[in-house]
Amino acid sequence: MGIVVSMVCEAMPPGIVIDVGGGTAQTRVLWPVSWRYISIDPDERMAQLNDKHSIERKIGSAGSLPFENESVDVVLTQNTSHHLDDETWCAFLGDAHRVLKPEGTLIFMDAVLSKTRNISNVFWKLDAGHFQRTAEELQDAIASIFLITDTRQITLIHDVLTVTAKKS
Ligand SMILES: C[S@@+](CC[C@H](N)C(=O)[O-])C[C@H]1O[C@@H](n2cnc3c(N)ncnc32)[C@H](O)[C@@H]1O
Numbered sequence: 001m002g003i004v005v006s007m008v009c010e011a012m013p014p015g016i017v018i019d020v021g022g023g024t025a026q027t028r029v030l031w032p033v034s035w036r037y038i039s040i041d042p043d044e045r046m047a048q049l050n051d052k053h054s055i056e057r058k059i060g061s062a063g064s065l066p067f068e069n070e071s072v073d074v075v076l077t078q079n080t081s082h083h084l085d086d087e088t089w090c091a092f093l094g095d096a097h098r099v100l101k102p103e104g105t106l107i108f109m110d111a112v113l114s115k116t117r118n119i120s121n122v123f124w125k126l127d128a129g130h131f132q133r134t135a136e137e138l139q140d141a142i143a144s145i146f147l148i149t150d151t152r153q154i155t156l157i158h159d160v161l162t163v164t165a166k167k168s
Helices: 001-012 026-030 044-048 086-099 117-124 133-144
Strands: 016-021 037-039 054-057 072-078 101-113 147-155 160-168
Touching: 001 026, 001 101, 001 160, 016 086, 037 044, 044 054, 044 086, 054 117, 072 086, 086 101, 086 133, 086 160, 101 133
Parallel strands: 016 037, 016 072, 037 054, 072 101
Antiparallel strands: 101 160, 147 160
């Protein structure tokens, strides 16, 4: 994720990044302080956290982002799509497209379903998220709305997919 964030930040001036399903907002440290960073998460406990870094927090869902049309430079989502049912996942992609500025960027990262990796399947059974998808399913959904500019995959316990995409 750090490499992808560096690539994106080098290509555009500082702006607004929203971290959808930001949780504890640990990715804030990857962004230059010149960027305004806003985490959106439905878990109200996250809004109570005392943050050391400049993190703004909103309570909300990926399926209905609390932002104006074309008001955001980067939509980031990390380790969250497997918590979203199909309806919310599709709504998220549409809403991410809506809130992004015309030159805006989507950064997606999540572990994927890989039916042949037994260790991965064991860990998925223990996971709090129940909507795992294959890399192909995720990329196809993103590509149906965005123009994908970069994809990466690494294998940890799970295969982890990172996709960077432009609005058009
Ligand atoms: C595994 S955590 C990832 C947190 C953070 N992005 C990270 O990488 O450390 C998944 C997060 O998704 C959030 N989440 C669950 N349902 C959501 C929804 N409908 N919209 C946005 N976030 C959601 C959870 O509250 C949780 O904070």
